[in-house]
Amino acid sequence: MKYLIFACSLLLFISCDTESQKSPGISGNLENGAGKTIALNHIKNNSNVQLESVQIGEKGKFAFNQKPGKFDFYTLSIGEDQIILLTDSTESTEVTGDLNDLLGSYDITGSEHSKVLRDYYAGSSDFRQKMDSIQKTFQTVAKTGDAAKQQELVDAFESIREEYQEFQREFLIEHSTSPACISILGELDPEENLDVYKKVQSGIRDQFSDHLYFSMLSNQIAEAEKRKASSAKLQPGNMAPEIELENPQGKTIPLSSLRGNVVLIDFWASWCKPCRRENPNVVKMYNELKNDGFEIYGVSLDRDKGKWVQAIEQDGLTWPQVSDLQFWNSAAAQLYSVSSIPHTVLVDREGKIIATGLRGQALEAKVKESLAM
Secondary structure, three states: OHHHHHHHHHHHHHHHHHHHOOOOEEEEEEEOOOOOEEEEEEEEOOEEEEEEEEEOOOOOEEEOOOOOOOOEEEEEEEOOEEEEEEEOOOOEEEEEEEHHHHHHHOEEEOOHHHHHHHHHHHHHHHHHHHHHHHHHHHHHHHOOOOHHHHHHHHHHHHHHHHHHHHHHHHHHHHOOOOHHHHHHHOOOOOOOOHHHHHHHHHHHHHHHOOOHHHHHHHHHHHHHHHHHHHHHHHOOOOEOOOOEEEOOOOOEEEHHHHOOOEEEEEEEOOOOHHHHHHHHHHHHHHHHHHHHOEEEEEEEOOOOHHHHHHHHHHHOOOOOEEEOOOHHHOHHHHHOOOOOOOEEEEEOOOOEEEEEOOOHHHHHHHHHHHHOO
16 A cells, blocks of 8 residues: 555656646746737848747737747747847747836746846846936937036936946856857947957857857957957057048048148048937037137048038038048048947147047047147
């Protein structure tokens, strides 16, 4: 009898253990999701290719019959909300959360790399909310013409952005062996963060080297190294490379024609929102210092001449403006290794580079210092 009881107990244990082991696939439980449609998509060429869509049950449960294929990036989409997964056909991925605040509440179990992406989103949420709030406030303040308040908001935005980028770098270094980092790296400039890019490349090589995204990462690193070598020629003290482009009227204006002034080379574009937000501050600085030997040489990365000219008029940019209308293929941008805008290069009266990448109060202080020399 004791043997029979033991045998039955063992059978019950085995049965319960078998039930606890979920079969591979993607399922979950989403509060307030009953009746909603959720879709499983495979990311291909930066687009979602739907694999299957199912309706969430009355109690919030859902499960896909279609399993993910190879180890790759997938998404779950519900209306406008989207969750990114990095999984394959062997994992039992479970997603939980509340559809009333899906991106702020969701969690993932059963998929290590999908969990890394979730942790990144949760950790970065506060930074993004703060920056969005400042941008909305700036738009309101811009209508009032309060330049001092605008500058205060720009400085606050830059401060938070720097903190955000430091969080990103630390997160990437800590999780450098996860291919999930590939979807995060794109938010950081590869030239400025080449060490982080290389650490991730090394960390994921064994498990992701045959993937297209790994090849793209390697190409980004190679290009960044090339640009970094070129930017070495743009160090302070070196002569600023000559630029000869046409203004909106078709007249060629060489950078060297402004020699004798302290010159700010300002790379911008009509479509660049941060550039347009910065323009009122640049206009204010120019009007204050133009009679003291300060000049600006605006280089636009536009491709639509009409929008370029319209932005010049709207923002009141009265200094020389040039462009070849070649977008990121701009000869001047490539010559100066410009990978993001706005981008500035400050040049002394002899045509030598003083500093690059300055903005806001730091830029104005350096200009005034250079004019006093």
